[in-house]
Amino acid sequence: MQDVPFTYKMEEMMRQLPTGAFLTVQADGERNTMTIGWAQIGIVWGRHVLTVLVRDSRHTFGIIEKAADFTVSVPWQDMKKELTFCGTRSGRDFDKFHELGLKTASGKVTKSPVLQLAGLHYECRIVYKSALNPSLLHDDLFNVYPKKDFHTLYYGEIVACYETE
C-alpha cells in the first residue's frame, strides 16, 4: 500500500462520492463508520485537505468531536448493501463492523482505522472544524435541514493516501 499523490484518481473518487463513501472515526475506544455522499478536497493552508460534514444528531458526531483524526474510504467495488446500512442505521443501535462483517486495518498514521475494501483511502488529521452557521446559508439550501440538525465541517489534513485491492 504505497502512498499515492492526493490527486490520484480524484475524478473517479468524485464520481463515486454520490453513491457513497465511508467515514470512519475512532476516539476513546469508541469507533463508528458512516456513509457520506458529500466531501470537499483541495489545498488549504498549504496542506492537502479533505473536508467532511457530520450532522450533530449523528452517533459519529460524538466520536469525531473527541477524535484527532478520521479516515475516508472510497469503494471501487459494489458495496450498495453496506453503504445503505451505514447510511440509514445508527452506531448507537448496531456495531456496524460486526453486523456487516466489515474488517478494519490500522491507520498508517491515524488512530482511526481504515476499512478493508477495494478502494481509495484517505487518512486525515483534523486541523480545523466549523459548525455550520445557518444564518449564512443561502435560502435555497434550507431544504437540507428540515429538522435543523446542522452539520459541522471537519477539515482533515491528508496525512496518508493509498489504494487497496
Next chain:
Amino acid sequence: MQDVPFTYKMEEMMRQLPTGAFLTVQADGERNTMTIGWAQIGIVWGRHVLTVLVRDSRHTFGIIEKAADFTVSVPWQDMKKELTFCGTRSGRDFDKFHELGLKTASGKVTKSPVLQLAGLHYECRIVYKSALNPSLLHDDLFNVYPKKDFHTLYYGEIVACYETE
C-alpha cells in the same frame, strides 16, 4: 464553450493550483482579480461546490462581501507574470485588468466576469460563507496568520464550468 462536468480535468486543476489560479469578483460596479493557490472542490448540500479563501485585509474582500458570485480561472498556459502581479499587488493601487492587458468575458451565469485565458473556468454562486475562527485552528497552522488577517471561506455552487483555448 460547452459546459463540462465539474470533475473535468480536476486532477490537472489541482496540480496547477499551487502555481496559481485567478479569483475574479465583481459587485456594485467594482471588480478585481487576485491570485489564489488554495481552494477546495467537491459535493456539499447535494451541489457541486468550489470554496475559495480571501483574507479580510484584501481589496477583493470588500468586493466579494457584496457579491453574489465569483469566478475561478485556472490557466493552462504559462501566466507567471500575471499570477505574480495579481498575487503581490493590490486592486486598491492598480487596475490589474488594464495593467496586465487581461481581457474579460461576461459570465454565462454569474455577474462576475471570467478571465479570457486558455484554461478551465468555474462560475460560482455564493451559497455559504464562513469567517475562519482561529480558536478552532490547529496550532500547526498558525504560522499562516502572523498578522492575524484571517480568511473568510466562500462556498460557491458551480453554476457553469467550461474550458477555453
